[in-house]
Amino acid sequence: MDEGTRNRIRGAVLGQAIGDALGAPTEGMTRAGIREQFDRVVDFLSDDPAGTDDTEYAALTAQILLKYGTAVTPADVAREWTAALVDQETPFDGGGFSEMDAIHNLAKGLLPPASGSDNHELWSDGSAMRVAPIGAFAAGDPAEAARLAGIDAQVSHALDGIWCGQAVAAATAAAVTASSWQEVANAGLNATPEDSWSRRMIEKALAVAAGPGTEDERLDELERRVAIFHYPWADVAPEATALAFGVFAIAEGDYVEAVLGGVNIGRDADTIAAMAGAMAGALNGIDAIPTKWTKRLGPLRGSCIAAMAGVDLWRLADSIADSVDARKVLTDV
Template identity: 45%
Template sequence: MTEGDPLKDRARGCLLGLAAGDALGAPAENLTPAEIRRRWGRLTEIEGGGTDDTEYAIFAASLLIRHGHGLTPADVARAYREEIIPLIAGPMRGAGFSELGTIEALRRGLEPPLTGLVHSHGWSDGLAMRAAPYGIFCPGDPAEAARLVEQDGLVSGSGEGILGGRAIAGAVAAAMGGATPREVVRAALSVIPQDSWTARDIVRACAAVGWDPSGDDAGATGTLTEARQEALTEALHEAVVVRHYPWTDIAPEAVALALAAFLVGDGDVEASVTFGVSLGRDADTIGAIAGAVAGALRGEGGVPERWAARIGPVTGKCLPVVAGKHVLDVAGELAEGL
């Protein structure tokens, strides 16, 4: 634990867990569970750097550091125009569809919420992947975390994409406040409509791993043997995976799979992340979300040392404006004054 400051410790654990999950899952992005097993057996070691998940989370944190609880969609749009767009010298490698579409909308002179509506990718998990800083900023207050992340989301997303971000911001806020793993998932559900696609997918994913969020706390436990992992993977894919769409960055799906992985791992960072990335699909985002939520719960010490040692300053390969920043430094700035 960070000496004398449990919230700073959770903040550091959250963003370090996010970066580790992003990096661990990156090689498995868009693969099937069978392909992952064939290539690696189980992915347990970080091979390279992270992706847009980590860089966008750092960018989101910078918005909060500057604007705090007064953040507005206009602030976010201005930051895109002044800090992201001028530094784009070529293709934005690894950037999500929703963010690419938003940049084009801003270049055309549109303003939010139209910037999140015109590109037809508002349902993407681009907001969910960067929602963790909003939860860090609102420890124990899922509703305020969800409100804040929506200010960001209105610039680049709409509908279920925004709800996915609200769910993860709420989950991280609950974890920052010391909630149990199941209380964390209930917090995610508490800040989104229960008849939404995202909420239904979270409930279905919970059922697939043996727990009913509307009931008691029985279920969703047990040793994660290889046979059980394969059975849970199949059940989760059957419950929430969209098989008829060619892309994997679907917010309701990624959010549900990440929270299920967090439950299966009982909030342990390594167990949650390794199971999350084994699910394939948008594996870097699933790993990043699971790592962020678990890291907020367990703190910096919950992130395996061998993973933490592999996390360096980001390169800015997707967002040049954040090049050279380290998630631990950003976490410390976010946690000041909490």
């Protein structure tokens, strides 16, 4: 594998985690509230930044893929979730509703797709938040990324919850080899079903991004037209995923501006910035991420998933790159 592709895979994995950590303090806020309190967030707000459940579930997803490869099945995902999560004795700090519902369903003996559909979180962004490693694993193959994301998502999601995960995975996979941000956005959009809620919301966000006004004005319009303020939670997958595609497009794929767009748009800011960070990191590579940010994130703490404590994201990204390289060698033989 050439170093450029390896650096894009690193960009996808680290880009997701850094977006997550940057966005954690503004989660649940509005743009107006962020402006009032911080003016504009341009760096970590914590002296000791760390990724949330988004990054720990992404690491679990990566480990499952590395273990089972492209032959992974929903039953494999359920088996690994059960082993890592069902008997966890410590609290799931920051764990999302969809994941907790899935864990309880697995504990009751339900398996995918029932474990991901016998709950009220069919539309949450818990799948989309964790698929950056899937996009990296399927580098350059959006269709394969969408297929794998669909397998992964069934343990905890259904319908739009799955489709949004497929959109982010496909976009990230495309970004590893893409030459333009438009290719990335189109790959994600094309991974969603025609006339689905997910697709309509992403189309709306991309239309706002392509509209008139300054970057700040378009971010304001993006929040106004996409955010679902009448719903009490900000983790609706079609909303958060659309906002991620919107900030990515407004930034024209630039890593720093895409991630900060997600941080400063509020709502489910950690997940929005994580998704935008995965796409932009994969498009531009690890060198586009400021060193002052990459140096701040150490091994995962296991705050939500105890089994993920100590995972090194750099090594995880390189393991994914090695797997991609090995599959390519087998294909070329």
